[in-house]
Amino acid sequence: MTTSSSPASSYTSIVSSLALVALGAWAASSGLLGTILSYREDILYLAGQHLMLVAYSSALALAIGLPLGIALTRKPLRYHADAITQVINLGTTIPTLAVLALAMSFLGIGAPSAIFGLTVLTLLPIVLNTIAGLSMVPRYLVEAATGMGMTDRQILFRVELPNALFVILAGVRTAIAINVGTAPLAFLVGGGGLGELIFTGIDLMDTSMLLAGAIPTAMLAIVADFAIGQCQYWLIPRGVNPLR
Amino acid sequence: MIRLDRLTKAFGSVTAVDGVTMDVPSGAVCVLLGPSGCGKTTTMKMINRLITPTSGKIFIDGRDTSTLDAVTLRRSIGYVIQQIGLFPNKTIEDNICVVPDLLGWDRKKSRKRAAELLELVNLDPSVFLRRYPKELSGGQQQRVGVVRALAADPPVLLMDEPFGAIDPINREVIQDEFMKLQAELKKTVVFVSHDIDEAVKMASHIAIFRDGKLIQFDKPDHILANPIDNFVADFVGGDRTLKRLRLVKVADAMQVAPVSVVAGDSLETAVARMEANNHTTIVMVGPRGRARGFLHLNDIRGKGGVVGDHVETLPGLINVNDDLRNAVSAMFSHGVTWLACVDDEGFYKGYVTQRGISQLLGASYRE
Numbered sequence: 001m002t003t004s005s006s007p008a009s010s011y012t013s014i015v016s017s018l019a020l021v022a023l024g025a026w027a028a029s030s031g032l033l034g035t036i037l038s039y040r041e042d043i044l045y046l047a048g049q050h051l052m053l054v055a056y057s058s059a060l061a062l063a064i065g066l067p068l069g070i071a072l073t074r075k076p077l078r079y080h081a082d083a084i085t086q087v088i089n090l091g092t093t094i095p096t097l098a099v100l101a102l103a104m105s106f107l108g109i110g111a112p113s114a115i116f117g118l119t120v121l122t123l124l125p126i127v128l129n130t131i132a133g134l135s136m137v138p139r140y141l142v143e144a145a146t147g148m149g150m151t152d153r154q155i156l157f158r159v160e161l162p163n164a165l166f167v168i169l170a171g172v173r174t175a176i177a178i179n180v181g182t183a184p185l186a187f188l189v190g191g192g193g194l195g196e197l198i199f200t201g202i203d204l205m206d207t208s209m210l211l212a213g214a215i216p217t218a219m220l221a222i223v224a225d226f227a228i229g230q231c232q233y234w235l236i237p238r239g240v241n242p243l244r
Numbered sequence: 245m246i247r248l249d250r251l252t253k254a255f256g257s258v259t260a261v262d263g264v265t266m267d268v269p270s271g272a273v274c275v276l277l278g279p280s281g282c283g284k285t286t287t288m289k290m291i292n293r294l295i296t297p298t299s300g301k302i303f304i305d306g307r308d309t310s311t312l313d314a315v316t317l318r319r320s321i322g323y324v325i326q327q328i329g330l331f332p333n334k335t336i337e338d339n340i341c342v343v344p345d346l347l348g349w350d351r352k353k354s355r356k357r358a359a360e361l362l363e364l365v366n367l368d369p370s371v372f373l374r375r376y377p378k379e380l381s382g383g384q385q386q387r388v389g390v391v392r393a394l395a396a397d398p399p400v401l402l403m404d405e406p407f408g409a410i411d412p413i414n415r416e417v418i419q420d421e422f423m424k425l426q427a428e429l430k431k432t433v434v435f436v437s438h439d440i441d442e443a444v445k446m447a448s449h450i451a452i453f454r455d456g457k458l459i460q461f462d463k464p465d466h467i468l469a470n471p472i473d474n475f476v477a478d479f480v481g482g483d484r485t486l487k488r489l490r491l492v493k494v495a496d497a498m499q500v501a502p503v504s505v506v507a508g509d510s511l512e513t514a515v516a517r518m519e520a521n522n523h524t525t526i527v528m529v530g531p532r533g534r535a536r537g538f539l540h541l542n543d544i545r546g547k548g549g550v551v552g553d554h555v556e557t558l559p560g561l562i563n564v565n566d567d568l569r570n571a572v573s574a575m576f577s578h579g580v581t582w583l584a585c586v587d588d589e590g591f592y593k594g595y596v597t598q599r600g601i602s603q604l605l606g607a608s609y610r611e
């Protein structure tokens with residue numbers, strides 16, 4: 001279960017922003033910045049690809065993960081939530097590269113394999129936190145809601161999900177941060193993205209090319225994390241928002 | 245209004261509720277009382293069908309509840325749980341309006357009602373409507389919990405130890421507030437408690453449970469005066485006679501229309517009146533009948549003059565609407581064996597004596 005509480009994660013993003021600024025300063029002073037900027041067009045194009053990979057895989061992961069997490073906490077399965085969580089935890093130990101390689105073996109080279117791999121990777125924390133969030137809603141709240149005459153559906157949408165939202169969004173935040181950071185591996189299965197600059201840079205031992213891929217990747221991760229953090233702060237009602 | 249007919253619930257081998265039959269009249273406050281695990285909560289949850297009976301039937305207003313739609317039924321029954329159960333994601337206003345919203349009431353109407361209800365329990369709507377439950381104290385949350393159950397004006401109210409989670413002082417206050425509400429609204433209330441004092445205070449009927457069986461179902465005073473067996477006697481406590489004091493009003497125990505004197509009467513008149521009535525004291529009233537003081541026979545016998553010159557101040561007064569518990573307490577604290585009783589305006593209405601109270605309580609034991 002990943003409940004990234006905000007103080008810690010905003011601390012992380014401050015540190016990483018500082019690191020990024022330091023990196024930029026060093027790059028500028030050593031004349032690297034100029035070289036990096038010469039990749040501008042590649043960066044823009046590949047960042048677009050990168051974002052597409054992230055967007056598709058995250059959207060898929062949300063579309064599958066949230067309903068799956070909800071389904072796994074409904075009546076017959078609810079009593080096995082712990083066992084289900086264990087199985088999913090096992091799933092998270094499979095290395096990303098292995099998932100990508102497996103995906104490639106039946107989806108072939110290209111973006112679909114990359115999206116599939118990233119989706120699987122993103123899915124797990126989302127499902128885990130959805131289960132965790134929903135099981136943390138006290139049973140007596142559900143019983144009060146039932147006793148007042150809510151239908152199961154109304155209980156889910158008016159009581160359970162709103163009260164689990166903070167934990168669920170914490171999972172989404174972690175998942176997407178992982179997703180953006182892992183997306184460069186997509187290049188290895190021919191999925192494109194900023195990984196192309198990073199891995200080519202490594203192969204050619206060309207630091208500026210490497211950085212031209214790495215810095216925008218890091219920036220994307222920070223921006224995504226910040227955006228979801230803001231959602232978490234503003235979208236969740238004050239009554240169930242520990243940040244406010 | 246609510247009738248349980250041989251209601252039984254078995255959880256596997258445990259029979260939580262065993263053949264309970266009872267009839268709660270309209271407007272009654274029926275307190276289900278008994279030790280932990282005796283089936284009070286289970287009985288109550290069968291009324292709003294949170295638990296399905298193994299056998300037996302429940303009728304509300306003559307209709308068999310098992311034939312009704314469970315969701316519709318629940319919306320017509322107010323429900324207060326021990327954990328209060330306000331929804332943390334909703335403001336106080338939205339919490340109160342949960343059932344009205346489910347019923348599709350006009351929003352303006354329901355929000356207006358929420359404000360009125362908050363005022364009934366002494367919470368300022370302009371302060372509390374927009375707050376979230378976590379921004380309220382325990383006692384305030386409990387009040388909102390009660391008011392939320394009343395929001396859609398259901399005829400029936402189920403309350404499972406609604407005041408269990410608050411400190412004794414606040415509990416008294418909220419109990420009083422609830423009694424005031426109930427006097428006005430006259431709901432039919434089923435109320436779970438394991439506190440005999442709370443039951444005596446709130447109940448019009450008490451149902452005592454033991455191991456899932458209904459042992460005694462009666463008015464509080466009858467249960468205290470005539471416990472059906474040793475279990476009930478033990479449960480209501482060795483001081484059950486003292487508890488009964490709370491159930492009797494001074495007005496019902498006092499000697500009414502007693503003789504009195506006024507300041508201008510002569511002492512001979514006073515003595516004559518006391519002797520004629522076999523009394524050793526007499527109360528002096530003002531011109532319009534307010535109790536002003538008293539005279540003792542031994543102090544004035546054989547003396548001359550008027551009452552006004554010899555009067556002593558009354559050691560204590562008791563309002564006719566107070567209960568006997570307060571009267572006895574006042575007697576003990578003033579060290580006297582009788583008290584003059586006055587109404588809200590201070591007019592002298594009668595007197596209560598320790599002997600009179602003992603006889604009254606004793607009489608119903610022998611009846």
Ligand SMILES: Nc1ncnc2c1ncn2[C@@H]1O[C@H](COP(=O)(O)OP(=O)(O)OP(=O)(O)O)[C@@H](O)[C@H]1O
Binds near residue numbers: 255259260280281438
């Ligand atoms: N869901 C359940 N499954 C199995 N046994 C249950 C269940 N609910 C209640 N019981 C049992 O039924 C009996 C009555 O329980 P109930 O909750 O009605 O007691 P209660 O009178 O409300 O007690 P308390 O004062 O402690 O709340 C107990 O022995 C309890 O263990």
Ligand SMILES: [Mg+2]
Binds near residue numbers: 284285286436
């Ligand atoms: Mg109980």
